[in-house]
Amino acid sequence: MRVLIVGGGPAGSSCAISLVRLAAKLGRTVNVTLFEHKTFGTHYNQCMGVLSPPIVQLMEEYLGLPFPRELVLREIEGYWLHTENRSIYLSDTSSEHPEPSLATRRVYLDGFLLSKVQTAGVEVVVDRVVDMEFTGDSVQLYTEGGSYEADVLVGAFGLDRTMGEALGRRTGYRAPDFLDTVVTKIHPGLEIVNSFGNRIHAFLPKRLDIEFAALVPKRNHITALIAGRKVTSGTLLEFLKSPSCSAVLNFPYEVQKVFKGNFPICPAKNFYGDRYITVGDSAGLVRPFKGKGINIAISSGYYAARNILERGITREALSQIEVDFAEQIGDLWYGRAARWLARYLSFFSFFDPVIEVAGHNENLRQALFDSVSAHNTYRSVLGRVTSSPRLILELTGAVGLSLLRGKQPRA
Ligand SMILES: Cc1cc2nc3c(=O)[nH]c(=O)nc-3n(C[C@H](O)[C@H](O)[C@H](O)COP(=O)(O)OP(=O)(O)OC[C@H]3O[C@@H](n4cnc5c(N)ncnc54)[C@H](O)[C@@H]3O)c2cc1C
Incomplete structure (x- = not known):
């Protein structure tokens, strides 16, 4: 053959x-x-x-290759998820010894x-x-x-x-x-890179053209990414200057090379x-x-x-x-539903009350972690949320309240 x-x-x-x-x-x-x-x-x-579990097992079982640990720059412990007005730290609480994602x-x-x-x-x-x-x-x-x-x-x-x-x-x-992606490397100095710890910052900006954005700490720099239908280097600069991004990485930093890509x-x-x-x-x-x-x-x-x-x-x-x-x-339709929900909830600031509820609801926090880290299927993420009538009631109440309250103050 x-x-x-x-x-x-x-x-x-x-x-x-x-x-x-x-x-x-x-x-x-x-x-x-x-x-x-x-x-x-x-x-x-x-x-x-960012290599998600079970990458180590996949390489060993499918390719017969011991995972090359020397390529790992950081073991990712968790994710900060930011909307325009709220932030929450997400880590895997589903097991006693969670397997980290690996940054290379x-x-x-x-x-x-x-x-x-x-x-x-x-x-x-x-x-x-x-x-x-x-x-x-x-x-x-x-x-x-x-x-x-x-x-x-x-x-x-x-x-x-x-x-x-x-x-x-x-x-x-x-x-x-596919979606367009724009990526750049930022060198803000080792002190700031190290202040990120082993945590990725993920963003759901309040704009429909950016579907999500992230800042990933590497060894001596931060990689910044935005993804959306027609994002450009200009969109990336706007994101980097936005209040939610500046709260984490205070712009201006020199943005030298910008790379464009796509994902299906x-x-x-x-x-x-x-x-x-x-x-x-x-x-x-x-x-x-x-x-x-x-x-x-x-x-x-x-x-x-x-x-x-x-x-x-x-x-x-x-x-x-x-x-x-x-x-x-x-999982395709569940993923599409999650994508649609994330875009529109953040655009209309309804993700803020979701984050508020996740602050005290472990089930919702784990669902957000599974979604942001890709540790679980969207079907199971949505299932985790919709299987709890109490959680749905709480979310509906929180979104309704935020509608009445108008704009959310930043946490
Ligand atoms: C900005 C961005 C960030 C991402 N971050 C992550 C992440 O952190 N973690 C993760 O798991 N996934 C991530 N992904 C997705 C991941 O990169 C892809 O899913 C993965 O690379 C797919 O692998 P592939 O081999 O199918 O395609 P590719 O990695 O695209 O490889 C295709 C290869 O084919 C070669 N090629 C193409 N055309 C020809 C030709 N005509 N002749 C010869 N060679 C050709 C190319 O040079 C290339 O090397 C990201 C994607 C993007 C765009």
């Missing part, structure tokens, strides 16, 4: 490593070639670099995984894939430097539009809908078919609001490899991925 993988991010690397490992277990021969046009370290995949530099992770792909014996071609053709019994791939033939194509190209269009022209694939908010159409399957962001099998992009990239790479080897490369065989990802696909 010959497999061509387009993209050497976590999804492509995971698929390559899994194909080699699983083929060896099954006593099969597989010939894998992976294409990645970036040189990690000079070029970057945009990311905050994304480029370290990409470099680490790609080196393991090479160690596994996969041919890594540093080249940009530009087009493909599907004939009855093979796939032909065209790069800027040559052409390659195989039995099946794995699309792990993230949200690369050229690749999305190329695959879409040859198949029924349609890339997922729903699955792609026809993300698999005869002789092709997409994984990670290309497939859009993500949480529709935020979180766990890397975990899902790694697990979808693994499942795609397993299905190719164990079930085959027809559309019908590859449809097993929908069963493997039933939880994520089933």
Whole structure:
């Protein structure tokens, strides 16, 4: 079996490593070639670099790789959640020994995984894939430097539009809908970076164009991110100067480089078919609001490899991925509801009373933590809130009261 993988991010690397490992277990021969046009370290995949549990287990179980602890810059203990007028600290109270999220530099992770792909014996071609053709019994791939033939194509190209269009022209694939992101690094000095502790600050600004924003402490700098439909570097500056952000990180700081990216908010159409399957962001099998992009990239790479080897490369065989990802696909509508609620509640300042109630209601606090940290599905987050009539009553009362009171004073 010959497999061509387009993209050497976590999804492509995971698929390559899994194909080699699983083929060896099954006593099969597989010939894998992976294409990645970036040189990690000079070029970057945009990311905050926060790895959520169970990343350690995923890497060990699916890829057979001991988690590279040396890549961890911080263990994230908890999150501050800020609206325009209120703030609350959220940590995992659901277990006695909660597993922290791990902050790294994304480029370290990409470099680490790609080196393991090479160690596994996969041919890594540093080249940009530009087009493909599907004939009855093979796939032909065209790069800027040559052409390659195989039995099946794995699309792990993230949200690369050229690749999305190329695959879409040859198949029924349609890339997922996405949000824009704008990221910058701020160097306010070590004292201020360290004052963040191991805590991420997440923001729900009172404006519809920013769906969420975050400040993440790294070793010697703070990474700032905003996400929304059409956010720009100007929107990022406005956020950094806003009172809620300035209360945490007092602007002005020099903003040197700004990076733009995207993340998907729903699955792609026809993300698999005869002789092709997409994984990670290309497939859009993500949480529709935020979180766990890397975990899902790694697990979808693994499942795609397993299905190719164990079930085959027809559309019908590859449809097993929908069963493997039933939880994520089933969570889509809950995630959309959570996203919609967060946007409009914060826009109309109704998230302030929610935070007030969470101050004394542990159940709601845990639901907010699960949502912000991506530790749990949106279904379980919403279930946690709606299963308690007392909590719903309290929330309705608090929102009603805030309507009567008008503007909330800052806590
Ligand atoms: C700003 C931002 C912050 C994020 N923060 C987090 C976070 O903290 N934690 C988290 O878990 N997730 C985060 N995510 C999501 C996460 O980055 C993605 O879900 C994850 O990277 C998906 O992995 P992937 O391998 O599918 O795609 P990608 O990481 O996008 O990798 C695709 C690869 O394909 C290569 N490629 C594309 N086209 C071609 C081509 N034509 N030829 C050759 N190579 C090609 C690209 O160079 C790239 O290396 C964030 C996303 C953004 C945008």
